[in-house]
Amino acid sequence: MxxxxxxxxxxxxxAGSFTRAAALLGLSQPAVTSQIRTLERQLGRPLFLRQARGVTPTTIGDELAHKAAPHLDALVEITETGLDDESSLRSLHLAGPPEFTAERALPALTELTGEGFALRASFGNAEEALEGLAAGHQDLAISTARPRGALLTATPLCDEEHVLVASPRWVERIGEGQLRHKGAHALEDVPVVEVHESLPFVSRYWASVYDCRPAAPGTVIVPDLRAVLACAGAGAGLAVLPRYLCAAALERGEVVALHDPTVPPLRTYFLVVRTGTLAMPHIARAHEWLLRAASDWA
Structure with missing residues (x-):
């Protein structure tokens, strides 16, 4: 065969699709279709059911994939290991959210540049990162959404604690007693600083901690959590931020935590690869390195 x-x-x-597989393989879609038909003729069995959106494997197709994939991945590993590691830099393409990637992932991975790695990063939301990875534009993606399907494989990377913060002057204006006893009602007139008009961080925090929706609209909307922190520290209003991002500002007193819930809201990050690509040593090394670094990201 x-x-x-x-x-x-x-x-x-x-990939679940001839079109997506063609992009990953660098072939035309008709060429992929022709190869699959040739293999089906050789086996005398259909391997996929053609549907309006992609394809679904038959039971024979699933069985063949289960048997063949590990061996093909092993061949890739042998090929990659056999390359002259000193001949050139191995480029590693990473996609992820701008703040987490810049503040945590890239500083950890830069240590690998001494091992012959060249890093290339792109920023985007979870959907953009996973689409780019699936299309073969990146080697690794950091995502807050776990992907579906067999094309991508996700490993939990770390949990991110969210903190409700504002500048000290807002605490003085509201009063600590009001914050303790009135909860969300004490914050109804405080402006909100957020990354999007839908108030994703604040709405999630309110639903989790206060079991209600936030009353105040977004006063400052800026698509970067580092800018949200700067605006909140300058007194623009309250914000919900990852603890790792605002820990130093909290310690310096530039912002103050408005609430300390018994169970703080968490968000999970996933480290995602295309299935089978961990057979490539440079991707496996970066994957292992990030998982090890994440164990210290409390």
């Missing part, structure tokens, strides 16, 4: 046909088959099986 032709290994090229098996490679195309496994890629289609993981």
């Amino acid at each position: 032709d290994l090229a046909l098996l490679r195309t088959f496994v890629t289609v099986h993981r």
Whole structure:
């Protein structure tokens, strides 16, 4: 059986689409379709059911993928390991949210540049990062959403605690007693600083901690949590921020935590790869390095 046909088959099986598999393989969609038909003729069985959106493997297709994929991944690993590591830098392409990627992931990965890595990063939301990874534009993605399907494999990376903060002058204006006893009602007239008009961080915090919706609209909307922190510290209003991002500002007294819930809201980050690419040593090394670094990201 032709290994090229098996490679195309496994890629289609993981991608769930001839079109997406063609992009990953650098082939045309008709070429992928032709290779799958050739393999089906050789086996005498259909491997996929064609649907309006992509393909679904038959039971024979699932069985073949289960048997073939580990061996193809092992061949990739052998090929990659056999390359001359000193001949050139190995580029690692990473996608993720701008703040977390800049503040945590990239500083951890820069230590690998001494091992022959060249880092390339792009910023985007979870949907953009996962789409870019699935299309083959990145090697790793950091996402707050766990992807579905067989094309991408996600590993929990770390949890992020969210903190409700504002400048000290807002605490003085509201009063600590009011904050303790009235909860969300004490904050109804405080302006909100957020990353989007939908108030994703504040709304999630209110639902989790206060079991209600925030009353105040967004006064300052800026699509970067570092800018949100700067505006909140300058007195623009309250904000909900990851603790890692505002810890230093809290310690310096530039912002103050308005509430200390028994169970703080958390958000999980996932480290995502295309299934099978951990057979490539440079991707596996970066993946392992980030997971190890994340164990210290309290």
